[in-house]
Amino acid sequence: MIQFSNVSKRYANGYEALKDVSFQVNKAEMVFLTGHSGAGKSTLLKMIPLIERPSVGNITIDGKPLAQVKRRKIPALRRDIGIIFQDSKLLNDRTVFDNVALPLLVSGEHHPREVGRRVRAALDKVGLLQRENDFPVHLSGGEHQRVGIARAVVNRPKVLIADEPTGNLDPTLSHEIMFLFEQFNQVGVTVLIASHDLELIGAMNKRIMAIRNGRLLADEGAHSGVA
């Protein structure tokens, strides 16, 4: 589903964030990406929705080489990928419902009045159906992140990527969030999560890729998660 071949990323200032990274994530697999902050986890994740482009090497998503995706086609690519951020990036002047509905409106495939069922399905999945009319300022950190997840999955993407989704949460909440990702993975969604919380991801019993100074070090339990 996600394939990196000899990918390197060098920024304009000469800093090399990724060095010759190659790996493959299969369809419906769930993989963790770990490493210290600054190791290159975020850079790697950003290349999947083309927030960054590689300096060298090729990336393919679902068999499609990203090098061929022109600027104009990037929005369509991103609609097929659910992205979850550490700070959840909710829009504070809209209700929970409106935040989650945004990807459906953006896609143009849904009538503004007919998104309710899917938004509620996504909110129900993350256990926030009762909070749909609340504004983000009234939510706790864990709820913030769950709204972020609902927004990422409401469009039923094939791929979910998450950058430190539990970075701001206590262990109990973190486990709940990881459990949610696992549920999506079980219905066939490919999940790639960056996290430095080794204790947490070790307990998940999934494949773990470690990255240090831009190089992929270890790839434990590769292919164990093939559905």
Added chain:
Amino acid sequence: MVVCLLMRGRILESLKRVNQKPPRLSAQRSSAGLKQRLRNYFALHFHVLTTTLAQLGRSLAGNLMTIMVIGISLALPATLHVFLSKVDSLGASWQQSAQVSLFLKASLPAQALSGLTTELNSWPEIGSLEYISPEQALDEFKQTSGLGDALALLDQNPLPGVIVVSPALAHQTSAAVESLLQRLRQRPEVDLAQLDLEWLQRLYGLIALAERAVLLLGGLLALAVLFVIGNTIRLAIQSRHDEIEVIKLIGGSDAFVRRPFLYNGMWFGLFGGLLAWLLVNVLLINLDESVRQLAELYGSDFSLGLVDIRTTLLLLLLGPLLGLLGAWLATGRHLRAVEPS
């Protein structure tokens, strides 16, 4: 603005109508047909239309300044235009009473005179003729000029006979009167043919000049409106930087991101145009009394009235158009610069 894209109350209310089925997330994505997509597209446009309007209403105090600037900029050339077109129509009503005076040669025999009047009567361009004999002219001159005693000293009447020609109704346009005048001038019996309202044509010339000046001024002020709206939208884009970033991250196309800003510019232009219309009417009503008094002195019932339909339509179309264009210019430059990082 972008924010407003999203549905507040409207959608929430409509949701309550949607029957709730047990939620189920599958990996299967639905893809809509063309007709459905078109329907969604227009619904989304309508949605943005109403939400940007609501947005504008919520922050009316801040936006009022922009709308005022637009309104006043549009009102200035519109007022001048309305004023000039009123004067123009006044001139046109005078044009209808245009008469040509034919001063006949002094030694014209009576036979030639009756021949001329008979022939002129048969011309379709001519509505009516009035012959003023030298004697009648002298009498009239004596009465109105106050020179009666001096005139009595003349041993012969110096005044020629005059035929006053009124063009037929269908031939009262400026060009038709002009060609009639040319034809009359070529008659051998006529010493001098004079259009009574030649000064009117000079007035027309002045009005045409003023109209052109108003057009140029209007063009400059329209440009100012364009930049005011462009700048307002640019500031809006800056203040919504984070939001634009998020929308781009979840796959919002350039068009989707741009749309609320375009509608916002359109609203600014429309309200600016409406304000301009209001301002021009207020000005006209204020001036009307003085103009009426002035016209009365000239025995005319001329009054300014209100803004005519054409100018109204022009303001209400030009305003939104300028708004749209200004917003387009601003979004084209600044939206591309916002990219998630």
